[in-house]
Amino acid sequence: xxxxxxxxxxxxxxxxLRLLYPNTCPLCGRVTRERVCPAxxxxxxxxxxxxxxKCGKPVRDEQAEYCRDCSRVRHYFDEGRALWLHRGxxxxxxxxxxxxxxxxxxxxxxxxxxxxxxAYVRRSRVCLIIPIPLGRRKRRRxxxxxxxxxxxxxxxxxxxxxxxxxxxxxxxxxxxKSLDPAARRENVRGIFAWTGCSLEGRxxxxxxxxxxxxxxLDSAARTLKKAGAExxxxxxxxxxxxx
Numbered sequence: 001x002x003x004x005x006x007x008x009x010x011x012x013x014x015x016x017l018r019l020l021y022p023n024t025c026p027l028c029g030r031v032t033r034e035r036v037c038p039a040x041x042x043x044x045x046x047x048x049x050x051x052x053x054k055c056g057k058p059v060r061d062e063q064a065e066y067c068r069d070c071s072r073v074r075h076y077f078d079e080g081r082a083l084w085l086h087r088g089x090x091x092x093x094x095x096x097x098x099x100x101x102x103x104x105x106x107x108x109x110x111x112x113x114x115x116x117x118x119a120y121v122r123r124s125r126v127c128l129i130i131p132i133p134l135g136r137r138k139r140r141r142x143x144x145x146x147x148x149x150x151x152x153x154x155x156x157x158x159x160x161x162x163x164x165x166x167x168x169x170x171x172x173x174x175x176x177k178s179l180d181p182a183a184r185r186e187n188v189r190g191i192f193a194w195t196g197c198s199l200e201g202r203x204x205x206x207x208x209x210x211x212x213x214x215x216x217l218d219s220a221a222r223t224l225k226k227a228g229a230e231x232x233x234x235x236x237x238x239x240x241x242x243x
């Protein structure tokens with residue numbers, strides 16, 4: 001009798017919590033019974049082949065090895081992948097994650113990234129996940145580093161340890177979104193330092209929210225290779241369509 005009362009009370013509490021805090025779609029914010037609402041599940045699909053072998057961006061020509069951007073720029077990272085194109089609901093979701101403190105979305109992103117790119121990460125034999133660090137002013141204003149939160153969620157799903165302490169920014173920079181590609185590269189040149197032990201012979205995975213031109217990831221990869229990293233890969237939630 002007592003056990004059945006407890007079960008009934010638990011069900012009632014769960015129903016009340018669902019009423020007070022309904023599940024919302026992480027891609028549009030609408031209330032839904034599913035993890036992702038049917039409209040977004042149909043509209044937002046992972047990037048598929050053919051893709052650039054360097055950055056993972058879609059390419060129109062199946063014979064092309066690289067996208068237009070990567071064919072013109074020397075990258076220090078070896079290669080990487082993104083989950084979605086940065087547009088529509090995906091762009092809205094990442095904006096909410098970064099600027100409206102929707103840290104709860106990180107688990108959803110990490111699950112999808114592990115599902116879509118888990119085999120790629122395993123083939124790459126990475127032994128460490130490193131999030132791109134924020135500058136002090138941005139972190140103080142935002143209250144958290146979205147890349148670090150995402151890396152923590154990915155670590156558990158990919159069974160790869162994360163180091164969020166030893167890749168540091170030497171200085172704050174102006175927002176990358178306000179700059180053209182050349183200025184972006186100059187803005188982040190030499191901004192990172194590695195303060196940990198040698199990465200000699202190790203493959204590492206950089207994690208960030210958005211890939212636009214790759215300038216920030218390049219600067220971080222260059223620093224990690226100077227620290228001995230053999231190969232530097234990356235994963236991001238979304239990627240721009242090119243410049």
